[in-house]
Amino acid sequence: MSFFNTNAGPSQTMFGSTMGSTLTGTSLFGQSTAPTTFGATTGTHNPNKDIEVQSPPDDSISGLAFSPPTLQQNFLVSGSWDNQIRCWEVTGAVNAWQAIPKAQQTHSGPVLDVRFSDDGTKVFSASCDKTVKMWDLASNQTMQVAQHDGPVKTVHYIKAPNYACLMTTSWDKTIKLWDLRSPNPAMTVNLSEKSYCADAYYPMAVVSLANRAIIVYSLENGIQQYKQIDSPLKYQHRCVSIFTDKEKPNQPPSGFAIGSVEGRVAIQYLNPANPKDNFTFKCHRSNGTNNNFQDVYVVHDISFHPQHGTLATVGSDGRFSFWDKDARTKLKTSEQVEQSITRCAFSARGEIFAYSVSYDWSKGHEFYNPQKKNHIFLHSCFEELRPRKKN
Numbered sequence: 135m136s137f138f139n140t141n142a143g144p145s146q147t148m149f150g151s152t153m154g155s156t157l158t159g160t161s162l163f164g165q166s167t168a169p170t171t172f173g174a175t176t177g178t179h180n181p182n183k184d185i186e187v188q189s190p191p192d193d194s195i196s197g198l199a200f201s202p203p204t205l206q207q208n209f210l211v212s213g214s215w216d217n218q219i220r221c222w223e224v225t226g227a228v229n230a231w232q233a234i235p236k237a238q239q240t241h242s243g244p245v246l247d248v249r250f251s252d253d254g255t256k257v258f259s260a261s262c263d264k265t266v267k268m269w270d271l272a273s274n275q276t277m278q279v280a281q282h283d284g285p286v287k288t289v290h291y292i293k294a295p296n297y298a299c300l301m302t303t304s305w306d307k308t309i310k311l312w313d314l315r316s317p318n319p320a321m322t323v324n325l326s327e328k329s330y331c332a333d334a335y336y337p338m339a340v341v342s343l344a345n346r347a348i349i350v351y352s353l354e355n356g357i358q359q360y361k362q363i364d365s366p367l368k369y370q371h372r373c374v375s376i377f378t379d380k381e382k383p384n385q386p387p388s389g390f391a392i393g394s395v396e397g398r399v400a401i402q403y404l405n406p407a408n409p410k411d412n413f414t415f416k417c418h419r420s421n422g423t424n425n426n427f428q429d430v431y432v433v434h435d436i437s438f439h440p441q442h443g444t445l446a447t448v449g450s451d452g453r454f455s456f457w458d459k460d461a462r463t464k465l466k467t468s469e470q471v472e473q474s475i476t477r478c479a480f481s482a483r484g485e486i487f488a489y490s491v492s493y494d495w496s497k498g499h500e501f502y503n504p505q506k507k508n509h510i511f512l513h514s515c516f517e518e519l520r521p522r523k524k525n
C-alpha cells in the first residue's frame with residue numbers, strides 16, 4: 135500500500151510495509167501518521183498567522199513544489215541545503231490546512247530544485263552532488279536518472295504529445311534532455327555561461343545565464359533555440375516563470391516573468407502586440423535610513439496562480455506580494471517575516487500559497503543566526519489573487 139491510499143490508519147506504516155534496507159533513503163520523518171491540525175501558529179516568525187508546516191528542513195530551503203492537478207490529493211515537496219527532499223500531504227479546508235509529514239529522501243549534496251512528474255507519482259530532485267534523482271512515491275524508492283559535471287541548478291519534467299523527458303540545467307554550462315529509460319542524455323545544449331534560473335512549460339523553455347542572457351527554446355522536437363532576448367534588467371537574474379494567457383486557455387504560453395537581485399521584475403511577451411506590453415516593475419524594496427535611498431532586496435522566486443493568472447513574488451526582504459500584471463497593480467503585500475522568503479508555490483487548484491522562510495546568506499556569515507529556524511507556511515490565497523475587474 136502506498137501513501138496515495140488515503141485509508142491508511144495510524145497503526146499502519148505510511149507505505150504499507152516496514153521499511154527495509156532496499157530503500158535508498160530514510161522513510162517516515164513524521165513519527166505518527168494520524169492527521170493533526172496544527173493550526174495557524176503565531177509569533178514573531180509568523181506575523182501573517184499562516185499555517186505552519188511541521189518537521190521543516192534543517193537548513194535553507196531552495197526548492198518547493200505542489201503535486202499536479204492529476205492527483206486528487208495535495209502533496210508538497212521541498213528541497214534544502216541539508217541534502218534532503220521532504221514530502222507532506224496537505225489536507226483540510228481554507229484557513230484550516232493540515233500538513234502531514236510523509237517521507238524524506240537524501241542526496242549527498244544540497245538540493246537546489248524539486249519537481250513532480252505530470253501524473254504526480256514521482257518527484258525529481260536536482261542537487262549540488264551533480265545528480266538528479268527520481269523518487270517513486272508509491273514505493274518510496276529513488277534512483278539516479280541524470281548526471282552533470284557540475285551542480286544541477288534546475289529540473290523540469292516535459293510531457294509532450296509525442297514524447298516525455300527530463301530537462302536539466304547545470305553550472306557546467308549545459309542543458310540536457312533525458313529519456314528516463316536511458317542513463318545517457320538524449321540531447322545536450324552547450325551554453326556560454328552557467329544557468330542561473332530556468333522554467334519549462336511545453337512547448338516552451340526559458341533559460342537565463344550568468345551573463346544575463348535570456349534564451350527561449352522550443353520543445354516541440356527535442357530542444358531548439360527559438361530566440362535570444364536582451365535582458366530588460368540591469369542586474370543578475372534570480373528566477374523566471376512562464377505564463378499563459380488565461381483568456382486563451384488552450385494556447386501555448388505567451389511570455390515569462392523574470393526577477394533580479396535588484397528588486398525588480400520584468401514581464402516579457404514572446405510576440406507582443408505592442409512593444410509597450412513588455413514592462414518592468416519595482417518590488418521588494420523599502421525606505422532606507424537615508425530618505426534619499428531605498429533598501430533593495432533580491433527577488434527569490436516568482437509563481438503564477440494556476441486559475442487567475444496573477445502572480446506572486448517573494449524576496450529577501452521577508453515579504454511576499456501578489457500582483458495583477460494585466461492591470462499593472464499590486465494586490466497584496468504580506469507582513470514581514472524575520473528571515474528571507476526563498477521559494478514559493480501554488481497548489482494545483484490555486485487555493486494554497488506555500489512559502490519557505492530561511493536565511494539566504496545575502497548579508498553574509500556575520501548575520502547568520504542559528505537560533506532562527508527554517509519554516510514553510512501555507513497561506514489561503516484564492517480570493518486574494520483574483521484579478522482586478524476591468525473598467
